[in-house]
Amino acid sequence: MGLYKKYNGKLKYKGTIRNFLLAAVLLTIALVTLFPIYYMVISSFGAPTEAGGASYSLIPKQFTLNSYKFFFSFSAHSFRWILNSLLVASVVTISNVIFATLAGYAFAKLRFPGCKVFFFVLLVAMMVPYQVTQVPLYILVVNVLKIQDTYMALVAPTLVTCYNVFLAKQFFTSLPTSIMESAKIEGCSQPMIVWKIVVPLSKTILSVMAIMTFLGEWNTFFWPFLVCNSEAMQTVQVGLKNFSFANTTYFAPMMAGATVSALPMFILFFSLQKYFLEGVTVGAVKG
C-alpha cells in the first residue's frame, strides 16, 4: 500500500482515470516550464532582423539558418566565446574534482593538527554571500594582480570551491575506514590509497560533482562579465548580452547563440540524466 489507493479487478478503470487526469495536469505544467526553451529554439530559426520588426509567432513561419550565420559573423570572436566557455568550464571542473577529492579525503580520513579548525572555517566560508567578496575580489584581480581579461582571472577564484570539498568529505566519511587501514598496512602510500581505493569507490559522487561544477561554470554570467572587458575574452553567456542594445535587440541571432550555448548542456543532460538529477539531491536528502 502506498500513498495512492490501489484499484483492483472491476474498479481498475478508476485508477486509470485518476492517472490519466494526473498526467494531464503534469503535462500542462511541463508545457509551461518548457515553453521558454521551445520559444528560444523556434525563434532562433527566424530572420535576423532587429527586434522591432519581429513577430511573435508560436509556430515558426519560416525556417532559416541565417540567424545562426549572423550570430557567428556578428563579432569576430563569436566562435571564441564558446571556446572560452569550454576552456574555463573544463579547467575549473577538472581542478575541482582533483583538489576537492584530495582535500575531502584528508578531512574525512586523515588525522592532523588543525583538522577541525580548517573544516569549520570551510563551512563558514560556504555561507558568506558572494556580494561580500565580489568587490574585494574585483579589486584584487583588476587593481592588485592586474590580471583582468585573462583566463587566469576567469578560472582562479573557483579553482576549488568550499562546497565541493564539503561534498567530497561528506561522501568519503561514509566509506569504511578498514579498507584504507589495510591498504596502509600493505604499504600503500596515501596518494595511492586515494587513487586506487577512494576514487574507484566514489565514481558516482565524483561524476555528480564534475557535472554540476561544469554546468554551473558554463552558465556563469556575473564574474566573467565583471573581469572581461575585451570581446575576445568573453564567455558565451556574456557574449549573448552584446546582442542587446539600449533601444533594440537582435533577438533571433541572440536566440541562435543561446541555442548554440545551451546545446552542449542539453546533450550532456540527456546522456547523463541520472547524474544531473542525482546531483541536485546531494546534500539535500538524508538517507
Added chain:
Amino acid sequence: MKKMKKEAMWAYVFILVPLCTFIVFTLYPVISAAVISFQKYRPLGSEWVGLDNYINTFKNGLFYKALKNTLVYSIITVPVSMLLSFMISIMILPFRKKLQSVFKAAFYLPAIASGVALSFVWKWIYDPLPSGLLNNVVKVFGLSNQNWLGSQKTAMLSLIIMAVFAGLGQNIIIYTAALLGIDSTYYEAADIDGATFFQKVRYVVWPIVKPTTVFLTITGVINGFQSFQNAYLMTGGGPDNATTMAGLLIFNRAFTYFEYGEACAQALILAAIIAVFAVLQFKLSSGDVEY
C-alpha cells in the same frame, strides 16, 4: 608516532591547494571587505572614513526599499515555489519510474539552459506591446494590455513568476527523492486507521518531508536574498526602483558609481541579515526536525 606524522604531512599536502585558493579568494576578500567598508576606496591610497559608509547606507531611503523588495521577493517566491513543487512531486508519485524521470527532466530542463538566454526569452514574453505573448494570453481572459516589466504594479510580480518557474525543477527533484524514501508501513498504518488521501498527505507525508522543506526554505531564502541576475538583465531595477533588490543595489553602488566602500558596507549588512535569518530558521525548525 612516525606514521602519524607522515599521515599529517600528506593531509597538509592534500589540502594545500584548496587552502591557498580559500585564503586568497575567500578569506582575504572577506577581511578586505570589512576594511574597505570603513574607507573611501581609491586605487592609490584610500581614505579612512570611519562609519560614514554605514551611516550613509542607513540614511539612504533606497537601501530600505531594496531590502523591502528583497524581502517581498523571497517571501513570495520561496513558499509559492515550494508549495507548487510539493504538489507536483505528489502527483508524480503514482507513475512508473520511467515516466517519473520524463516529467522530472521536463521540469528540470530550464535550470540547465543559460540564465542569460532565458531572461531574454522572458523579457520577450513580457513584451508591453499588445502583440506581446503574455498580453495575448491575458486578452483571452478579458484583461487589458499590461506593461508587465515597466509598470510598478506588475514588475516585481513578473520577476517572481519567472523565478518560480525557473526554480521549480530543482525543488521537485529534491521533494520526489524525499517522498520515495518514505517507508510504506506508514501508509499501511494510516490505511488501517481509515485515513483519506488528503489526511495521509497532511499527517504522514508532510511531517516526514519536513526536514527537506526546512532545507529548501533556508537555501531558497539565502538564494533569494542574493538574487541579482534576473533583475539586472530584465528591469535594471526599474521602474522607479520597484525591482531594485539588495544584490542589484550593491552591484550598482560598486560598479556603476564606484563607491566600493559603501558597497562593502551594504554587503556586510546583507550578510548579517542572511546569517540572522539562517540561524533563526534553524532554531525555529530544529525543535521538530531530526538530523
